[in-house]
Structures are given as structure tokens and as C-alpha cells.
Amino acid sequence: MNISYIIVFALVSCVLFMLYHIEITKRIKSEKSNKKLQDIVDQLDNQAKIIIKTDLALNKVQEDLDRKITGLCTLHEISRKLSSTFNIDNIFGMINQPFVLKLGFSKLLITLKENPSGLMAIKSSAGYSDAEIKIIETEFNKINFASFLFKKEKPMLVNRLMESIDRRWNLLDLLKVESFLTAPIIVREESIGFIIAGNTSMYGKIGENDTELMSILTGLVETAIESAKLYTELFGSHRELERRVADRTKELEKLNEELKNLNKMKSDFISSVSHELRTPLTSIKGYASILMTGKLGNVLPAQKERLEKIDKHSNSLVHLVNNLLDIARIESGKTQMTMQNISVKEMLDSIVDIITPQIKEKNISLKINSKTKFDTIKADHSQIERIFLNLLSNAVKFTPEKGTVSVDVEEKDDVIQFSIEDTGIGIPPQDISKVFQEFFRADNALDQKIKGSGLGLSLVKKIVEAHKGKIWFNSELGKGSRFTFTLPKY
């Protein structure tokens, strides 16, 4: 019985031991597999940590990149807008809230030093009420923030972590931001103000990355202010210059008017004097002619000679008076040009006929070179004849014997150009500017010998200008002169 108990007990113990062993083995196995599972979970968790860190870093890079791109695009937009104005007040108005928000800031202040007080005044703001601006402005001037900032060359970043500056003045609370950047505005090497850009959001806290944007923004504002100042100065000078020019023009107009009046008075005077002279001259000439006929008694040869001189000089005087009258008439516009079609060739032929005796007398060779197919011009026949007669007779007069006088006719655009050239004595350089003046006669020996009134060229110029033409000349002393004038084709 005892043995059987013992056997049963031994068997039970054995079974229990086996069960225990199985359980222990199972537990060890389970613990092992749990540990393995835990290791896998931990491993996955570690991988998750890497993923999260990478995601965070990527998000940050993306955020910085987005902010930079948006910021640069916005700065480009601001720059374009700023370049369209030269008014300082407009510059500040342009950096408005939408731009500030696009730059990634929620608040902005632009201050400038006021003259002569030297106090800082807020010129532009975004994200602040008028009352807040007043408080900030007062506080800035109280703590003299500008003088502290003007010592800095680069934008300065302020946030809750930075102790010194904020603790000193509680600027973050004053500006109602979590962080801000500030930079001085330097124009012509002088600090004239500063910009503050801040963020109220912890999410978009301003960092070192934003200093670049701030530098560009400050640079844009500096350039815009400098350009506006330059423009204002330039505009001021321009206005002053314009004012002076206007004053001077007024003076000149007045003088011109006076000159016109004087000229008219002169013409009127010449005209009336000439008229007054012509009547007695006609009488003198008439009486001299009667005396010369001998009808009033015998005329002695000596008397005849004197009478002839009276007649000759009277003729000269009549010619002079007529020229004077013509000049006065043309100047006053009293002489109407009778415009008609004139054949250039025929006109030149008739003038050559007139001038031929003088040419022959001095054995001068006359050449006419016409390079134009255009034969007709519209002009006053008698006046044009006077031009040619004056210029050709001058050329003949001042050309020594066996010299050459040539007439060139050319077609140039809308005009016909006539040139009368001689191989005469030429005009001294000092007299060139006076040639067309009335009563002027060149100061050389030959000229003094040759008689003339000094009115011919003046009259020629007046006639050419009355035909809307131009006249000029080239001359070389001792070699000759070339007078050129143009007449419109039509």
C-alpha cells in the first residue's frame, strides 16, 4: 500500500515536475519572444524617431525655402514699386501690411529722424493702431533707442532668449511681438532712421535666416530714400534753372520787342528821311540837267564838268536812297514779293548780258556751271535779278583783271543753291561777321578805292530771306570769296 502510495506520489511528482519544467520552458520561451517583440517595437520606435527628425528637418528646410522665395518675390515687388516713385512719403506708404505679411512678419515700423529736433518719428507702420504708434514713438525717444541702434552695422535679432537688450527696455512687450529684427537706415553714410519687423506668432518666430531679407529690405528703403532725395534736389535745381531761363527769356523777349520797336523806328525814320531826300534830290538832278542843256545860258566847260559831277553824285545818292528804302520796306514787310515762275537759265543769261561790259573791261573770265535739271523757280523776278546783279557786280568789282568769276547752280533737296565765286581780294577775317551789316565796308585798301554804299549785301540778304532762302559765304583773304544762297524750288 505504502509502496503504491510512494509510486503514485513519485509519478505525480514526476508529472508535476514535467509540467513545471514545460511551464518554465514555455515561460522562458514567451519571455524571450516578448523580449524579441519588445526589441522589434523599440527598433521600430527608434526608426520612427529618425523619420520624425527627418520630417521635422525637411519641414524646416521647406519652410525656410518657402519663406525665402516668398520673401524674395515680395522684395522684388517692393523694389519695382519703390522705383516708380521719388516721393519719400509714397515710399513709406508702399511698404504696407500685405507686403509685410508676405515677407513673413506680422508687424513693421519705419522710423526717421526729424529735423531739426533729432527725434525719431514713425513714418510707416503695419499691425499697429495709431494709439500704439504714439506710445512706441514716445518710448523710443525716451530710451534713445536710435543712438544705440545706430552703432550697429548689421540687422539685430531680438527674442525672448536674448537677455541684454530686451531686459533693458522690454522692447518685445512694447512692440507686442515675440521676436523682431531691426536695422538702421543709412543714407549717404549717415544713420537717418531704422526699420523694425516683428512677429507675434511663436509659429513664425524670426530667426537668423531673416536677417538677409531685412538687409535687402533696408537696402531698398535706403536706395529709395536716396533716390528721392537726389530727385528732390535735382528737381529743385531744375525748377530754379527753369525759373531763371523763364526770367531771362522774359527779359530777352522784352529786349527783342524793344529792338523790334527800335528797328521799326529806324526803318520808319530811314523811310521818311529817304522820301524827304528824294524830292530835293529829284529837283537838284532836274535843275542840274536843265543847266547842262544850256537853255538857261551858256555853260562853260568847267561849269559843265561840275554839273556832270552833281548829276553823277545825285544818281549815286538816288541809288543809295532807293536801296535804303528797299531795305526798310522789306524789313517792315511793306514790299510784297511778286512770286512767279522764273527760268533759271533765262534769268542768268539776262544778268550775264548786263554784267558783260564790266567783265570785258577787266578781262575777267565768267563761268556758269549748272548741274541742275530743275530749271524753274518761284521768285520775284526783279528782286532775284537784284541779288545776282549785286553779287556778280561785287565779284567783278573786287576781282583783279584777268581773274575768274564763276556761277554754280546746284539742286539740293527742296532748294536750288546758287554760288558766285571770285578770285578777288577776299574778306579779312575780322570783317566776316559784319559783311551783311548795313553801311559796312571792308577795311582794306582796294575796298576803299572801290565805291559803294555798303548796302548791297544787306539788301541781298533781306531779299533772300524774304524768299525763305538762306545766304552765307566763305572767303580767304587774297584768294577770293564764295557767296552762296538758296531759294526754295516751289
Add this chain to the structure above:
Amino acid sequence: MYKNMSTLTGTGISTKLDSFAAGKEAALNAYYQIEKNYPNILIIFISAIYNQHETIKGVRSIIRDTPIIGCSSVGSISNYGFHQNSVAVSIISSDSINFFCGIGDKISANSRLAGSKAAIKAFGSIKKHNPKQAYMMFSDSISGNSADILRGAQEILGTCFPIIGGGACNKSRSSQTYQYADNEILTDSVVGVIISGTMVLGIGQSSSWQPIGKPHKITKAKFNIIKEIDRKPAVKIYEEYFEKSFEEIKNDGIFKLGINYPLGLRQTDKNKEYITRVPLMLENNGSFVLNADIREGENISLMISDKELIVESAKKAAEKALSYIKNTKIKFAIMFSDISRFLLLKNDAYKEIDMVKKIIGMEIPILGCYTLGEYGLLNAAESAGQYCFNNHSVSITLFSE
């Protein structure tokens, strides 16, 4: 202009700098779109950069007596896309829908009471014969407990009564948010509107955030404060995953990290959708203050998402909403998308709206805004049709006849 037989909606957006002018312009544009018909309600979303009072004055210069409801937001959502720093005014003119507003204040003192107060006021105004369809509420997201606000409202309306809306937001967690009810501009409040009428509603909500890493257990929590996770100070979870010190997290702001990487609670094993919570504030002992409550003993995971997942979840929400309104014609849609989605999508935010338009129909008027937390129905089957407060989600409500 979106014209139907009995319902007209119009949305005006303005980005003018002057607050009054922006309000006026947005209201005028919306008013023209409803062909100057009688407006039943104005739904307004104003960016916090605007002077709120001046903007409402601008709106009121066009439309005087119509009830107003709305909140401040970083941006508006409409058929025109998303608009940051804007004023959005939507007008609904309908002979088949009615709106009744209510206000609950001091949510920081008692969120639940505020929630129920607003619901009582809105519910009390409704005529008995009008079938109640939904309750839309906007609450201050930076004070109080949004889940408690919802519970307060549900005490009056029931847990299965459709509640939509979200938390008013600003870009910064610390900046004030505003809620609008009629001519009042409130803060630390909740405003709600009962939508009644004969319309058929389709509500869909989806979140795209997915868990990453192993689950962790909340070992100590009270209301909306998590004190310990895995028996360690709550902040350790962020310290470990991001390899950042307590000081770094504190200085950067826990909200900045938490908005992109929130904490997620799995509702059931079957469902892949998570309810997320955003840490708003980090206390010196390493505890988090969340924008809604969380229970001790729950398993949480760190959550992550990307742009594709966000757009995909918008599609899912729109499809879900559409599935409820078969054989009826959609009149308009109200869409609330979490600010975290906007911050992740950034310039691609239009893709989310485009996806919704593609699903519900390109011509269907959409109105809405970005919120910090949304009220809605995340998993209808799993939650037994009970509405909840979630973060990181997009909620789409279709109104059809």
C-alpha cells in the same frame, strides 16, 4: 452667384487694407450674388489682422439687421479657393432654412456651462414645428476646453444631434481669437446657431494624421492636462522623439511642434481614424495643456502627416458626406479645415478645396474657414453616431433639398 429654387448663397472676399472698406466690399459682393434677396444669415470669417469692430461696421453698412455668426480665422475657404488675411462674408438666403443664434461666454471659467448656455439660447429661439437640422458653433480655441463646450451643447441637443463648427483661430497660439454673434464681437466665448428647416444634411469628417512610433500610456492626466506619459513627465515624449531639450521646446513653443506632430488617440482597434489633441502650452513641471480633455489610462501615439494624406482625407470626408444625401440636390456646403492642414499645405491649400469640389460638384457653393479644432462626426459607425471634438480634421457638411 449660386441660384437655386429656394436657396441662394453668395460669398464675398476682400483683401482691402482698410477694415471698414474690406467688410463693406465683401458684404456688397456677397449681397449682389444673392441678387439682393432677403438674407437669412451672414456667416463671417475675419482675419485677426483686421480691426474687428470696423470690419463688422463695414458689413453692417450694407446689410443691417440680418443675424451674424462667425469667427476670426487665418483664412477663409470658398469656391474661389483659400484667402489668407482676408474678410469673407457668406450670405444664405433661403425660404427652407432658418437660423437661431445663441451665445455662451466665459468658457475659460466653465466651458461646459458656456456650451450649454449657447445651445439653450439658440434652441430656445426656435419655433417648435421647425425641424432642427444641425447646430453650428464657433468657440475660442485658446481658452477653455473645447470638448467640454461640446458636452455642454450636447446636454441640450443630445449626443447624436449634428454639431459642426470649430475653434476660432489666429496664426499664433497666444493671439486673441474672436467670435461674432449679431453685432457682438466676443472673446473667451462660444457662439452657436441652430439650423432648422426641411433640408437634408450630409456630414463627413476625416483626419489624415497617422501614428508613428510605439503607443504610449497616459499615466497621469486631469481634464485637458496630461501630466505623465509612461510614468514620465509628459514633455519627455517630445524630448525623446525630437531630441530637443525642455528649454528648446519651451522656447520654440510646444504649439509649434504639437500642431504638426499632435498626440493621437485610437478610438477602436477596427478604426484607423485617430482623434488628435494639440498641446497648447507647456507647464514648468513638464505637463501639457491641451485644447480638449483626455483620459488617464488611454494609449496615445505621436502623429504625423503629409500633403498627399491631407488631400486624400479631404476626398474621404467629401465622399462620406455625399453618401448621406443620395437622391437630393446639394444646395451648398460648409467646410472647416484645421489650421494644421493649412500650415502643412501652405501654397497647396487650394488642392484640398479642389478635391472637395471635384467630389461634391464644381458648381456647389462652398463656404468655411480654417479652424483650430473641429466639431463633427469622425467615425459614425464606431462612435455610434456621437459627435466629438477633433483636431487636424476636415469637416464637410452638405445641405441638400
